[in-house]
Amino acid sequence: MASTPAQSRLRPSLGRPRDPALPARRRAQILAAATRVFARRGFAATDLQDVADVLKVGKGTLYRYFPSKVELFQAAVDDVMVRMRATIDQAADEQADPLEKISAAISAYLRFFHDHPSYVELLIQERAAFRDRKKPTYFVYREANAERWRDLYRNLIRQGRIRDIPTDRITDMLGDIIYGTMFTNYIAGRKRSLVEQAAEIVDFVFFGLLTPGERSRRGNPTGGHTS
Numbered sequence: 001m002a003s004t005p006a007q008s009r010l011r012p013s014l015g016r017p018r019d020p021a022l023p024a025r026r027r028a029q030i031l032a033a034a035t036r037v038f039a040r041r042g043f044a045a046t047d048l049q050d051v052a053d054v055l056k057v058g059k060g061t062l063y064r065y066f067p068s069k070v071e072l073f074q075a076a077v078d079d080v081m082v083r084m085r086a087t088i089d090q091a092a093d094e095q096a097d098p099l100e101k102i103s104a105a106i107s108a109y110l111r112f113f114h115d116h117p118s119y120v121e122l123l124i125q126e127r128a129a130f131r132d133r134k135k136p137t138y139f140v141y142r143e144a145n146a147e148r149w150r151d152l153y154r155n156l157i158r159q160g161r162i163r164d165i166p167t168d169r170i171t172d173m174l175g176d177i178i179y180g181t182m183f184t185n186y187i188a189g190r191k192r193s194l195v196e197q198a199a200e201i202v203d204f205v206f207f208g209l210l211t212p213g214e215r216s217r218r219g220n221p222t223g224g225h226t227s
Contacts, residue, residue, distance in 0.1 A: 027065050029055060031079045034072050039118035043073055043129045074137070077126050080119045081141040087112045098152050099161070099206070106178055107198040113182045114194055120186040138179075146171045177201055 033054045038046050048069055052059045066072035091108035092101040113120050123138050130136075150167040157164050181197060184190060210218070 023065075026061075030062060030065055030072070031076050035076045035080070035118050035122060038073060038076060038125060039121040043069075043125045048072065073122075073126070073129075077122050077137045080116075080122055081137060084109070084112055084119075085141065085145055098156055101152065102149075102174075102205075103198070103202045106174075106201055107194065109178050110182060110185070110194045110198055114185065117186060120182065142175055146175075174205060177205070 030051065034051045037051050037054060041050065046069065048062050048066075049059050051072070052062055055061075062072065066075060088105045088108045091104040095101045095104045123136070126138075127136055146168075149171050153162065153167040153170050156162045157167075162170075178201065181201065185197075208215070
C-alpha cells in the first residue's frame with residue numbers, strides 16, 4: 001500500500017544527514033595542507049595531486065573547491081593574511097591603552113610568523129611566482145587594515161600623546177620595520193627572543209634614538225611638533 005504524504009514526512013530519511021559545516025571544514029583542511037606543501041616544494045614544483053595525497057582524497061575533491069593551482073595558492077595566501085589580522089586584532093583588543101595596543105600588536109605580529117614559518121615562505125613565493133601583479137597580497141591587506149591604526153594615531157595626536165605627524169607616515173614606517181624584522185628573522189634564522197625584539201622596536205618607535213637634549217639642539221627636521 002502506498003504511503004500517505006503524512007507517513008512520508010514522518011519516515012526517517014536513509015543515509016547520513018548532510019553536515020552543513022563540512023564544506024567550510026574541508027576547505028580549511030585543503031588550505032592547511034596546501035600551505036605546507038607549497039612551502040616545502042615551492043609553487044612551480046607543486047601539483048594538486050601532491051596536496052590531495054597529503055589529505056588522502058582524490059584530486060577531484062580539490063577541484064570542487066579550487067578550480068586551479070593558482071586559485072588554491074592565492075586562497076592559501078589570503079588565508080594567511082586573514083589569520084594574521086585576527087591574531088593581531090585579538091592581541092590589540094585585549095589592551096585598553098592605545099599605546100599598549102601598538103606594543104601588543106607588534107609582539108603578536110612577530111610571534112605569528114615565528115610560529116608559522118610556512119606562512120613567510122608563501123609570501124616569498126608569491127612575489128617570485130607572480131611578479132606581474134601590481135601589489136603583493138600582503139600589501140593589499142596591509143593597506144586595507146591600516147585605517148584602524150590611523151584612527152588610533154589620530155586620537156593619540158589629539159590627546160597630545162604622540163607627535164602631530166601624518167598618520168600614513170606612522171603606519172608605513174612602523175609597518176616596514178616589523179615587516180623587515182619578520183623577514184630577517186626567517187631568512188637569517190635569527191634566534192633572539194621575540195619579546196626582546198618587540199620591546200626594542202617599541203623603544204625605538206616611542207622614544208627614538210636621540211636624547212631629549214640632542215633633539216632640542218637639532219630642532220625637528222620632520223616638521224612635526226615635539227611633545
